[in-house]
Amino acid sequence: MHESNSSREICPEIDKLFNKRYELCANEVFNLPSADCMFVGPPWKIKALQDLKNTLNGIKNSLNDVELQSWHSHTNKMNPAGEIQWHLRTTINPELLTQAWCKFYENVSSFPLIPQSCLDSGILTSVHLCEAPGAFITSLNHYLQLNHPKINWTWTASTMNPHYEGNLLTLMINDDRLILHTADHWYFGEDNTGDVMSLKNLEGLVKRGKTMLVTADGSISCLDRPAEQELVVAHLHYCEVIAALSILADGGSFLLKIFTIFEHQTVCLMYLLRCCFDRVILNKPATSKEGNSEVYVICLGFRGQERVQEHLKVLRGCYESGPTAPIFQREDLPEVFVSEITQASKFFMELQCEVIKRNVATFAEKDSVNNLRADVVKHFLDIYGIEWIGEEKEIVGKSKLEIFKYQIMGRKSQGSFNDRKRKAHMQEKLRLKAAQMDVRTVLAEGEFSFHLPNDPGPLKIILGKPFEKVLSSRFCESIILGHLSFCFEQINGRRLKCEFPHVKPKNRFLEEMQKENKRVYSFGYSPAVDPNLIRKVNEIVESIEEGQTIILLEYSLLTQLNLGILYLLGHAFEKLVIQLRQDLGSVVTLNNARKPDKVREAFREIIEAFETAKANNKVIVSIFPITKLCASELNPYLLTINHAVIKHIIDHLYTINYLSWVRKEN
Incomplete structure (x- = not known):
C-alpha cells in the first residue's frame, strides 16, 4: 500500500468517503457447522435486517417516477469522486481504464490482497471470475508495475463468452478488446459459454490448479426488480464463493462484489467466508458510486482446503440449481456474528440512504460539489500514488486495444422504473x-x-x-x-x-x-x-x-x-x-x-x-x-x-x- 507523504489536513467529508469499511468479528475465530447440518432447515429471516431492507426500499421507491438518464446525470454530478476517472485518463492514461479499474486499485492498495508469501517468493497467480472487459486485470498489472515490478505474475480470467452466440446479451459485457489480444489467458469453460454457474465449467477450472488470488466482480441487472437486488444476484454470488473456495491455495485472498446483506442467502455466505479466512472486511471504495448498494468483501488468509473440503462436496450439490434451503440453520450462527452483520448492514445502508436523500433534495436545483470533487481527486492520487507506467509495461498496450475496439451503439436504459413496466406490456x-x-x-x-x-x-x-x-x-x-x-x-x-x-x-x-x-x-x-x-x-x-x-x-x-x-x-x-x-x-x-x-x-x-x-x-x-x-x-x-x-x-x-x-x- 502506498504511504502518503503529505501533511495536508483532510476534511472530514473526504476522510469519510475513503473509509467506508467494516471488519467482521476481527477478534473472533469461528468454525463451520458439520456438513451434515447444511441445507436442512426452513428459510429464516432476521427482523433487524428486514427492517433495514424496508427502510432502504422505502427511500428507493421515491425514485420510481424519476427518468433514469436524468437521474444518472444528476448523481454523476453530485458524486464527490466523479472526476477521478477523468483525471486518470487525462494525466496517466492507464490501460483499459474504467470505474472498475479505479475500484480495484483502491482495494488492492488499501488491503494486503497480494499475500505476503507471494511477495516473498516473487510469484503470484490469480484467477478473475466474471471479469469482462478485464479492468481488474489491467488495474492489478498497473499496481504491480508500480509497487512490485519484479514479481512473476500469471493470470487466468473467466467471463460470459461474448463470442458465444447462445449467451443472452443482458448477461454479458461485449467489450472484447482485451480478450482478443490475450485469448490464451481466458477460460470459457468446458462448454465455451464462460458460465461460472455451470458445474462442469467449475470442475474444469479446478483442474487448472490452485491460485493465490481470486476476484469475482459479477452482477445481474435488477432494473425490473430494484427492491430485490440481493435475491436477484444470490445464486451468482453463491457460485462465485464456491468457485473461489474450490481453487484457492492456503493463505490466498478473495475479493467479492456483493450488494446488501439482508437475506439468509448472503448472511450464510458471509459466515462461510468468515469461517474460511483469517479476516473478512467489507469495503466501499470512494470510486464506487455512493448511492448504490455495492460493497466489496475482502477475504484475507484462506485457511486451507482441508477446513472446507467436506462442506464443498455438499455445496456443489446446489451449484447449478441454487440452494432452496438456507446453507446454515439460524441457530448455527453465533450471536456475535449476527450482531456484527446487522451493524455492518446498518452502517452501509445509512450511508446509502443519506446520499439518496441528498441527491433527491438537490435534483430539482441541479446542485454541484465541484470544489469537493477536486479535493477528492488530490486525495485519491496522494494516498494511492498512481503514476504513468508506459505501454511497454501494460498487458497489451492501450494503442493495440484500440485496433479491435468494438463500437457499441447500445443505448442506456431510458425512462423511469414505472415507465419501463408500462413498456413491457x-x-x-x-x-x-x-x-x-x-x-x-x-x-x-x-x-x-x-x-x-x-x-x-x-x-x-x-x-x-x-x-x-x-x-x-x-x-x-x-x-x-x-x-x-x-x-x-x-x-x-x-x-x-x-x-x-x-x-x-x-x-x-x-x-x-x-x-x-x-x-x-x-x-x-x-x-x-x-x-x-x-x-x-x-x-x-x-x-x-x-x-x-x-x-x-x-x-x-x-x-x-x-x-x-x-x-x-x-x-x-x-x-x-x-x-x-x-x-x-x-x-x-x-x-x-x-x-x-x-x-x-x-x-x-x-x-x-x-x-x-x-x-x-x-x-x-x-x-x-x-x-x-x-x-x-x-x-x-x-x-x-x-x-x-x-x-x-x-x-x-x-x-x-x-x-x-x-x-x-x-
Missing part, C-alpha cells in the same frame, strides 16, 4: 413499429467486394454447448438483433405470414441466375441456428467445379461459424461479393472457383469435428480464431450488412402484418 404492433423506427437510418443498399488469398490458413475448431437461437452477436448491434428476435417471436406465436425474401422477387432472381448458368443455394433468414448448415455447405463444396460461380441467398452472417464458413469458402474463389438489396436482403456471390482442393480438405476436418461434437452433445461454435475473423477483410462491413438485412426483414414484416393487425382490430 406494450402492444406487439407498437413494438414492431418502434423496431422499424430504430432501423430507419440503417444503410439499406450497397455492394462489397473481396479478393481473398488462396490459402485460408489453419483451422481452429472450437466446440461448445448447443444453442437453438442467436441471442448475441459480435457482428450486430444488440438492439437491432433484439428487434429481429422479437419479430420472429411474433411470427411464430401468431402464425403470421412472413416470407422474406418474398416469393416473386426471389423466383425472378432465380430465373435470371439460371439463364446465366449460376448455381443458387438458399438458406433462410431466422435467428434460429441451422443444425445442418455444415452438411449443406459441405455438399456445395464437394460439387464445386473450377471456373464456376455460386450464389448464396438468405445466408446469415450473425455467428462466428457462418462467417468462418463464408471466409473459408471465399478462399476457393477469385472474388467474393456481398450485395445488399431491399427485395432479397443480401446476395453473396462467389465468382470463378479456383483450385478448391484446400477448402475441400478443410471441410473434411470440419465434418469430422461435427460428428465428434454431435456424439458428445456439443456443436461447432467456430472454425477460425475470433481474432482472425475480426482482422479479416470482411469484418469492417459486417455491422452494415447485418443491420441492412434486419432492416429489410423488419420493414417487410411491418408492411405485410401491421396493416392486417389494424384491419382486424377495426
